[in-house]
Amino acid sequence: MDELDSILAAGRQLSSAKAMLDLLRQVLEDIDMLASEAGRILVLIADPALPGEEGRAALARYQRNFQEILSLLAASRHVSQLLMSNAEDGNPGMLRSLDLLERIASRLPRPPADSAAARAMLPDLSAFTLAVLEARDSFAADRGAIEAQLSLNLEQLDDQQATLGALEDTDLLKEAARLQALQIRQQLAGHAIGLGALVPRCLLDLRSV
Known part of the structure; x- marks a missing residue:
């Protein structure tokens, strides 16, 4: 049963990472629009x-x-840290995403003192916008990789169910094993649904900052 618990823990962590990336991608799209206006x-x-x-x-x-x-970046970092705190182990991909967010924030040009400073800042703002777009694309690629890992996670769960079904122990033990595998699948689905519902609420909160 330890392997089933491991699959559950991995699934929860992957779902948290996916929710975090969904949130960050949406935030970066908002920031891209704001940067264009800026x-x-x-x-x-x-x-x-x-x-x-x-x-x-x-x-x-x-x-x-x-x-x-700045408020969007700060609030999204806070929400991302909360999502990370729900993961059993530190996820390197989630940590990398937060680090990328920090670097983006550091590149945002501050308000200029005069027209000359504004002219000098134009390339910096273009570089900031490019960094935002690159990060958004990076998060999209990471999300795709996580989707693939989640699919693999479910395949592993199916394999475990098949293995447990082949046990030559009592019918009661086999049924208990199948029930645990089913419960794990339901827990993973519930965790993913809960995080999926959390992201739109977080976005509404962030956009009202």
Whole structure:
């Protein structure tokens, strides 16, 4: 039965990692839109001919945009850490995702002091946007790998059920073994469904920050 418990633990960890990646991909899509808007605002600020009042208004918009991106990143890191805390063991992929999120946050250009600073920041903002898109694609690839691992996890569970079914012990023992395997499958399904429902709620909370 130890192997069945191991399959259950692995399945829970994979489901947590998948939920985390789903959340981060959605957050990065939001950040990509915010970064695109920030780029348009920065171009305005970089124009030395922009009247002072309009320049101040544009700078205020950039500052709000900047804070919104930071808030999204900070809140998504917090939720990701909560998901990681529910995993039995530290998942290297989840840790790598959090590290990537930290590096993205560090590349976000701060609000410029003047038009010259805004012009100098334009390449930095482009680099930030590129990093966001690369991270989103990386998370999508990681999610695909986790889906494959989850499928393998269920195949292992099926193999265990077949092995247990071939035991020559009493019918009662075989039925107990089959029941445990079924319960594990149900637990994995319930865990995945629960995390799947959690992600949309988390996104709503993050977007209302």
